Amino acid sequence: MSRWSSGAETDVSVAENYQRYLEPVLFAPWAHRLVAYAGVRPGDTVLDLAAGTGAVSRVAARAGASVIAGDSSAPMLEPVPAGIRTLVCPADALDLPDGSVDIVLCQQGLQFVADPLAALREALRVLRPGGVVAVSVWATDERLDPFDAFAEALQRDATAAGSSRTISNAAVATTVHGVVDQLLVAGAADVRATRQELAVRWPTVDSEVAALFGTPFGPFLERLPSARQEDVLDDVRRQLDHDGRTVAHVTTSVLGRGVKRVE
Numbered sequence: 001m002s003r004w005s006s007g008a009e010t011d012v013s014v015a016e017n018y019q020r021y022l023e024p025v026l027f028a029p030w031a032h033r034l035v036a037y038a039g040v041r042p043g044d045t046v047l048d049l050a051a052g053t054g055a056v057s058r059v060a061a062r063a064g065a066s067v068i069a070g071d072s073s074a075p076m077l078e079p080v081p082a083g084i085r086t087l088v089c090p091a092d093a094l095d096l097p098d099g100s101v102d103i104v105l106c107q108q109g110l111q112f113v114a115d116p117l118a119a120l121r122e123a124l125r126v127l128r129p130g131g132v133v134a135v136s137v138w139a140t141d142e143r144l145d146p147f148d149a150f151a152e153a154l155q156r157d158a159t160a161a162g163s164s165r166t167i168s169n170a171a172v173a174t175t176v177h178g179v180v181d182q183l184l185v186a187g188a189a190d191v192r193a194t195r196q197e198l199a200v201r202w203p204t205v206d207s208e209v210a211a212l213f214g215t216p217f218g219p220f221l222e223r224l225p226s227a228r229q230e231d232v233l234d235d236v237r238r239q240l241d242h243d244g245r246t247v248a249h250v251t252t253s254v255l256g257r258g259v260k261r262v263e
C-alpha cells in the first residue's frame with residue numbers, strides 16, 4: 001500500500017473511494033473509540049495527525065473540540081468539512097507552534113510515516129505538557145481483512161501472470177511494542193497500550209470488495225485488463241464471502257502524555 005506512505009501523492013479516486021466505502025464502515029466507528037479513549041472534551045484543541053478524509057476530525061469536532069486535520073496528501077484532506085482547519089504537511093514537520101494543542105490523535109497513520117519517531121517527537125513538541133497523544137495501529141500479528149484479502153488476491157494474480165512482483169499488506173501494520181518504544185523515546189510519560197475489538201458491519205460483500213478501490217492498490221487494479229480485474233475481484237469476494245457481514249476487527253491504541261520540555 002505504498003501510496004499511503006510518506007512523500008507520495010494520493011490519487012483523487014483513492015480518496016473518493018476511501019470516503020465512500022472504508023470511512024463509514026471502518027474508520028468512522030473506530031474514530032469514536034479513539035476520541036473516547038483519549039478523553040477529548042469540549043474546548044480542547046485537537047490535532048488529527050495523518051487525518052486522511054477526516055474521520056477522526058469529524059468525531060472530535062462533534063465532541064466540541066477545535067480541530068486541526070493534518071495530512072501530507074491534499075486530495076485526502078479534500079472532503080474535510082469547513083469548520084475544521086486543514087494543514088497539508090508531513091507528520092514530522094508540523095507547521096504549528098510548541099505546546100499549542102491539548103490532544104494529538106493519529107488513527108492508522110503512523111505506520112505509513114517514513115520516520116515515525118520523528119513524527120512522534122513533533123507530536124510531543126506541539127502538545128502542551130500534560131496533554132494526551134493517542135495513536136491507533138493495526139498490529140502485525142492480527143488478521144486484517146479486507147486488506148489481507150486484497151493483497152492475497154493481487155499476489156495470486158501477479159503469480160498467475162508470471163510476474164515476480166511481491167504484493168504484501170505488511171506496510172499497513174506495525175508492532176505495538178515498536179510504537180510504545182518510540183513514544184517513550186520521543187519523551188512521552190504514562191505510556192500504555194490497549195487492544196480493542198469492534199464488530200464491523202459491511203452492508204454487502206460487494207461494498208467490502210469495492211473498498212479495494214479506496215486503497216492505494218485501487219489505481220493499480222484499474223489499470224489491469226478487465227478480465228484480470230474481474231478475476232481479482234472474484235478472488236477477493238470468495239475470501240470475504242463468509243456467513244453474515246459482521247466481522248470482528250482489532251486495533252491497538254497507544255496513549256502517552258506530554259511533559260514539560262527542558263531546553
Ligand SMILES: C[S@@+](CC[C@H](N)C(=O)[O-])C[C@H]1O[C@@H](n2cnc3c(N)ncnc32)[C@H](O)[C@@H]1O
Nearest residue numbers: 004005006027050051052072073090091107112
Ligand atoms: C489509512 S489512512 C488513515 C486516515 C485517517 N487517519 C483515518 O482514520 O481515516 C493513512 C493516512 O496517512 C497519511 N500519511 C502517510 N504518510 C504521512 C506523513 N508522512 N505525514 C502525514 N500524513 C501521512 C496518508 O496520506 C493517509 O491519509
